[in-house]
Amino acid sequence: MQYPQPIAKLIEGFTRLPGIGPKTASRLAFHVIDMKEDDVLEFAKALVHAKRDLTYCSQCHNITDTDPCYICNDSHRDKSVVCVLQESRDVIAVEKMREYTGLYHVLHGAISPMDGIGPEDIKVPELIKRLQDDTIQEVIIATNPTIEGEATAMYMSRLIKPTGIKVTRLAHGLPVGGDLEYADEVTLSKAIEGRREL
């Protein structure tokens, strides 16, 4: 037996989203049928608008509905520092901290030879081009603390350092509020390596 066509199509649509299997998809689809029609219409519109109205900032490559994005456009931000991130979502994480006032550069990925992703496939060349401008004095590399993120950080640092621009990397160590007992060996060894005098 098959679901009626309209619900089968909706389930298929949900299944295409990441992390949603057939069971969850059918649960979501049935939920949609029980929603108010206006809410469903609004959600459908939000999908289309998000796809159509969003673009990437031509300067920092962050996702935006204006170009340049409002961060690049903000005259109060410190234009001498650029924080390099893997994804647009990471910008939100840093912004939430409310302490960083510099600019961003979103790579949209990390170097991963295993997956055939080289520096040219992510926004590394665009970063190098941005740095030719004299205003940038520090590049904070905040790629993920994973093998790919570290490789990307190393690659960029080797590329940028000769230009005299300061290159920094976020500290590795124990997460605040974490338990030493549950820290993995690599994190612990990084935390010891990066220890500071009190």
Add this chain to the structure above:
Amino acid sequence: MQYPQPIAKLIEGFTRLPGIGPKTASRLAFHVIDMKEDDVLEFAKALVHAKRDLTYCSQCHNITDTDPCYICNDSHRDKSVVCVLQESRDVIAVEKMREYTGLYHVLHGAISPMDGIGPEDIKVPELIKRLQDDTIQEVIIATNPTIEGEATAMYMSRLIKPTGIKVTRLAHGLPVGGDLEYADEVTLSKAIEGRREL
């Protein structure tokens, strides 16, 4: 910092779905932005169509795009047996078995005094009305093996039995392929209670 308006709206839309928190919602929203525009349009259409084109069968209350639904309409099905289920999704589960050839009755819930849901709030009166027809000879109650499902089964059985119609309930016991060691006490006790001679 806020997300650009179009993505914030989409995240909000995803958050309204069951089991999707803010983190998953933002992951899904960013995925949508990376999808092909055609695929997004199709998904948006599927949402609206599922909401607009689906209705409930006036006989069995299963979700359908035709009324009566194609099961009620199928002349090959055994019209003397009705399987009573809590949700439309359960119909799919039973149909997948490919052994049941009778009709269905979807209650859209279970009796739950704690939540203020009585027999009148689910499709119990509609079932009783259906049974006034002489064709139905057996009612298989396949509500969930939960407190609410059991209460609903007991309530309906007391209501139907006096009419002389056979009322049966799905067997409780160990799931096939399961491990005795991991069976909970209640299931195990039900399995012993329902043991059969070999």
